[in-house]
Amino acid sequence: MSKSVTQSRPDVSDTPLRIEGLTKRFGGITAVDGASFEVERGTLTGLIGPNGAGKSTTFNLITGMLSPDAGTITFDGDDITGDEPYDIANRGLVRTFQIARELGEMTVLENMMLAPKGQRGEHLWRSVLPGVRGSVRRQEAELLDRVWETLEFFDIEHLAEEYAGNLSGGQRKLLEMARALLTDPDMLLLDEPFAGVNPTLENRLLEHIHDLRDQGYTFLLVEHDMDLIMNNCRHVIVMHQGRILTEGTPAEIKSNEEVIEAYLGGDV
Amino acid sequence: MSDAATTVRRLWAQDAVKIAALLLIIYGAYLVSGLVLGYSVRGQLNSLASLTFYIGVFATLALALNLHWGYTGLFNIGVVGFMAVGIYVMAFVSKPLYGSGGAAQVGGLGLPIPVGILAGMIAAAVFGLVVALPALRLRADYLAIVTIAMSEIVRFAFLSSTFQRFQFPHTLAGDTTRVGFGGGSGLILDFPDPLLAFIDAIGLSGAYDGLVGLVGGVVPNNPEPIVHSLVYGVVLLGIVAAYFWLLKRTGESPFGRVLKAIREDEDVARALGKNTDRFKIVSFMLGCALMGLAGILWLMGQGAVTPNFFRPRLTFFVWIALIVGGAGSNTGSVMGGAVFAAVLYQGPLYFQNVVTAVFQPGEAPSSFGPAISPLLSSFDPVPFLLYTLDSVRQLQLVIMGVALVWLMHNRPEGMLGHRKETAAAIPLARSSGATAPSGETDSEPTPRGDGDGTGGGGDE
Numbered sequence A: 001m002s003k004s005v006t007q008s009r010p011d012v013s014d015t016p017l018r019i020e021g022l023t024k025r026f027g028g029i030t031a032v033d034g035a036s037f038e039v040e041r042g043t044l045t046g047l048i049g050p051n052g053a054g055k056s057t058t059f060n061l062i063t064g065m066l067s068p069d070a071g072t073i074t075f076d077g078d079d080i081t082g083d084e085p086y087d088i089a090n091r092g093l094v095r096t097f098q099i100a101r102e103l104g105e106m107t108v109l110e111n112m113m114l115a116p117k118g119q120r121g122e123h124l125w126r127s128v129l130p131g132v133r134g135s136v137r138r139q140e141a142e143l144l145d146r147v148w149e150t151l152e153f154f155d156i157e158h159l160a161e162e163y164a165g166n167l168s169g170g171q172r173k174l175l176e177m178a179r180a181l182l183t184d185p186d187m188l189l190l191d192e193p194f195a196g197v198n199p200t201l202e203n204r205l206l207e208h209i210h211d212l213r214d215q216g217y218t219f220l221l222v223e224h225d226m227d228l229i230m231n232n233c234r235h236v237i238v239m240h241q242g243r244i245l246t247e248g249t250p251a252e253i254k255s256n257e258e259v260i261e262a263y264l265g266g267d268v
Numbered sequence B: 001m002s003d004a005a006t007t008v009r010r011l012w013a014q015d016a017v018k019i020a021a022l023l024l025i026i027y028g029a030y031l032v033s034g035l036v037l038g039y040s041v042r043g044q045l046n047s048l049a050s051l052t053f054y055i056g057v058f059a060t061l062a063l064a065l066n067l068h069w070g071y072t073g074l075f076n077i078g079v080v081g082f083m084a085v086g087i088y089v090m091a092f093v094s095k096p097l098y099g100s101g102g103a104a105q106v107g108g109l110g111l112p113i114p115v116g117i118l119a120g121m122i123a124a125a126v127f128g129l130v131v132a133l134p135a136l137r138l139r140a141d142y143l144a145i146v147t148i149a150m151s152e153i154v155r156f157a158f159l160s161s162t163f164q165r166f167q168f169p170h171t172l173a174g175d176t177t178r179v180g181f182g183g184g185s186g187l188i189l190d191f192p193d194p195l196l197a198f199i200d201a202i203g204l205s206g207a208y209d210g211l212v213g214l215v216g217g218v219v220p221n222n223p224e225p226i227v228h229s230l231v232y233g234v235v236l237l238g239i240v241a242a243y244f245w246l247l248k249r250t251g252e253s254p255f256g257r258v259l260k261a262i263r264e265d266e267d268v269a270r271a272l273g274k275n276t277d278r279f280k281i282v283s284f285m286l287g288c289a290l291m292g293l294a295g296i297l298w299l300m301g302q303g304a305v306t307p308n309f310f311r312p313r314l315t316f317f318v319w320i321a322l323i324v325g326g327a328g329s330n331t332g333s334v335m336g337g338a339v340f341a342a343v344l345y346q347g348p349l350y351f352q353n354v355v356t357a358v359f360q361p362g363e364a365p366s367s368f369g370p371a372i373s374p375l376l377s378s379f380d381p382v383p384f385l386l387y388t389l390d391s392v393r394q395l396q397l398v399i400m401g402v403a404l405v406w407l408m409h410n411r412p413e414g415m416l417g418h419r420k421e422t423a424a425a426i427p428l429a430r431s432s433g434a435t436a437p438s439g440e441t442d443s444e445p446t447p448r449g450d451g452d453g454t455g456g457g458g459d460e
Helices: A002-008 A055-062 A085-090 A108-114 A124-128 A133-153 A169-181 A199-214 A226-232 A250-254 A257-264 B002-036 B041-071 B079-094 B113-135 B140-159 B194-201 B205-218 B224-251 B254-264 B266-271 B276-299 B312-325 B330-345 B347-359 B368-378 B382-390 B392-410 B437-442 B446-458
Strands: A017-026 A029-039 A044-048 A070-075 A093-095 A187-191 A218-222 A235-240 A243-248 B166-169 B176-179
Touching: A017 A055, A029 A055, A029 A070, A044 A055, A044 A199, A044 A226, A055 A093, A055 A187, A055 A218, A085 A093, A085 B266, A108 A133, A108 A169, A108 B254, A124 A133, A124 B224, A124 B254, A133 A169, A169 A187, A169 A199, A199 A218, A199 A226, A226 A250, A235 A250, A235 A257, A243 A250, A243 A257, B002 B041, B002 B330, B002 B347, B041 B079, B041 B224, B041 B254, B041 B276, B041 B312, B041 B330, B079 B113, B079 B140, B079 B276, B079 B312, B113 B140, B113 B276, B140 B312, B194 B205, B194 B224, B205 B224, B224 B254, B224 B276, B224 B330, B254 B266, B254 B276, B266 B276, B312 B330, B312 B392, B330 B347, B330 B392, B347 B382, B347 B392, B368 B382, B382 B392
Parallel strands: A029 A243, A044 A218, A044 A235, A093 A187, A187 A218
Antiparallel strands: A017 A029, A017 A070, A235 A243, B166 B176
């Protein structure tokens, strides 16, 4: 699973994701106000900020679920501003959701089998016509192997036959990340992947993320837990009231007066 | 691997058994009530034929609607509109040219019936596309409003005198012929009998004549119409099996998996790189084509078609059938169609006939006053019960409503309960075949075996 990803990664630049002057208004509220930042390849970058800082809106803008009012988003050298979410996902920039959005009435296996790109059987005629369906089934068998490998990697293979809706909050988070990985992403945007996850599971998830980062994946992580960000990210971006307040290493962030004020509610 | 294969096969066998058992019970009940009613053999055969007909049409419609609602979550409450487009376009294409004899006020293009059926299905699909393009990007409830409005627009369009008759070119040279949709007085379907043409085309007219002779031994007087409607019923059940096969393959595939994901949470499907608009449109058009075909099959043997046949309540009949069976399950759709046809659609009238035959009550009161006054004045419930029994036709909708309310409260997931029809082209169980995927697919007969199984189950 990991090897093919590292090999297929195009060597475009060291900053796959570049945001410039991103702005989004909802009525009179400017949720994101001219945010600019970059994410370095093969790193785990943290995006933090108090509630309402515009983190989730930024995610929605990057992944095409919202269109920005101004600004550009560049991924692997291509302008993806305002592209359709499925286009962006197919380029290798894949997100998870703040509240895990499992497909409840589908089993864990179905959830996982959905994710891979380029499935031949997604064209109706190939799935239905006798004769060509064989090729669909062969591909399904290959995908199934990958799915089981990934389930094992995340230690949720015992839940494979379960309906996703029956999973616990933490298990859903695992499922979502596993599902996102199966799309062969280059970069993952994780929106609070640890919310509602117990400490044991949280540590395991973090281990997985570090493993994957070592394999060459790039992560942008939204998280509330400062300690977690400080201990795990090499680079941290702080958002406040829609703007980028500051960025730097965890040590720099920790000692930044503005950040402390934003978090302790100076002018909020 | 063979373990998984046998498990799947056994599971499937159960589904086929379920459908077959249900049909046996229904037919048994109808035969018994026929005996009670003292039906002749002719009456029995006629009642079985019409029962089979309604099971066939409601099962096909429920299957098509299941693709929309059960699989994709598309809230289509304009089913009749697509049926109407199907049969009207089919009639338009296949009716003989005007002036070639016969009493029809307007003609058609005089093309063969299969061409007409194909044209009707394509027209229904294209019409579905026209409806879907603006509506599918909106929320589910807007699609519902658009579809039901559209089905009424279709009905009024066919009622309108504008389309009653008009000239239409039918040759490359540009000669026109008088065609039309007949307006409110309806359209005579004066093409050759489709069933006989079909039997002739597959070279079984000898067997058909033999069957007529055979039935003639039991029903001496004019056996042909009985055989005709029985054979038509069997053909319909074959078509139910074909729908089932097609939709099972559609559902058990990566395509069906994306449909299911759209039903569950479209944003997730989009975030995983699926162009959900394409999937929704394909699914919607396929379902509409199947509804168009169901409309054709329902009406092409009826001799005539009028726009007011396509009132919205027919759409809701199909919805009830789907809910009875359980949305999301193809097996459930077939069973729901059968139960709806036998119990809720044909059942009340049968019940009325049986009760009347068994108890031989007197005349029912002619209006509500005489029915209720003995109950109030002398606590005599008989006239009221008789009146109720006599009004069963009118009460049918009430009975359906009560059944629907009860189902939504007590069994919203349908008669089969929660169904697990996995959306994948192969069994997803972890298997030793993981090491040899190609060998696995060759030895795995699941999907095709399923189709055959249905045929066996449906044709009983």
